[in-house]
Amino acid sequence: MKQLSLSEDQPQRIALNHESYLLIYPNWLQVPYQSLHDSIAWQQHSIRIFGREINEPRLSAWIGDPQCSYRYSQQLRLPMPWSEPLSTIREQLNREFDTHFNSVLANLYRDGNDAMGWHSDDEKELVKDASIASLSVGCERRFLLREKGSKAKVGEWALGHGTLLIMAAKTQQYYEHAIARTKKVVGERINLTFRQINISSTEVGLIPDK
Numbered sequence: 001m002k003q004l005s006l007s008e009d010q011p012q013r014i015a016l017n018h019e020s021y022l023l024i025y026p027n028w029l030q031v032p033y034q035s036l037h038d039s040i041a042w043q044q045h046s047i048r049i050f051g052r053e054i055n056e057p058r059l060s061a062w063i064g065d066p067q068c069s070y071r072y073s074q075q076l077r078l079p080m081p082w083s084e085p086l087s088t089i090r091e092q093l094n095r096e097f098d099t100h101f102n103s104v105l106a107n108l109y110r111d112g113n114d115a116m117g118w119h120s121d122d123e124k125e126l127v128k129d130a131s132i133a134s135l136s137v138g139c140e141r142r143f144l145l146r147e148k149g150s151k152a153k154v155g156e157w158a159l160g161h162g163t164l165l166i167m168a169a170k171t172q173q174y175y176e177h178a179i180a181r182t183k184k185v186v187g188e189r190i191n192l193t194f195r196q197i198n199i200s201s202t203e204v205g206l207i208p209d210k
């Protein structure tokens with residue numbers, strides 16, 4: 001299995017199957033936690049599991065350019081406008097990595113009970129095989145990766161404050177990721193996953209259900 005902790009500040013390239021790879025940049029950006037937190041209008045969303053509506057175990061916010069609607073767990077999310085800190089981070093990413101991020105899903109993990117189950121960021125309105133950049137701010141949490149159709153993890157990484165993870169090439173097509181619950185006492189963590197929505201596919205009513 002791939003390594004757990006990132007002790008050095010050197011970027012790492014982790015080669016995966018299917019010509020896919022991760023890039024990890026520890027300490028890519030030092031963002032003041034509280035001002036980032038306060039610049040986002042956090043919402044409690046629900047998800048449907050086996051026909052029951054339950055609260056997601058985290059708060060979240062969908063932010064993006066005006067046309068960037070997103071259907072997630074059968075709910076249409078219209079984008080909230082960019083706050084100054086998020087807009088600055090997006091510009092820095094697009095400049096440095098030559099990307100075209102037009103939206104970001106912000107997640108707030110309030111403590112170790114907040115988590116995200118196994119999934120891929122492969123919704124139909126995302127540009128196929130475009131990289132997803134995930135910036136962690138606040139307390140460290142474990143990011144897990146496995147191939148679709150397998151229960152064995154291919155790796156796990158502790159993502160600390162300021163760490164940027166890029167999931168590139170066909171990672172979303174062939175892999176799933178998760179943020180594990182932890183019994184350790186941990187403080188809050190914000191994760192920002194910058195995405196590229198294919199805006200021609202997002203007129204309200206035209207987005208197919210998953």
Ligand SMILES: O=C(O)CCC(=O)C(=O)O
Pocket residue numbers: 105107116121134136143159177178179191193
């Ligand atoms: O919190 C993380 O590091 C991952 C978030 C995530 O998987 C997502 O927003 O799709």
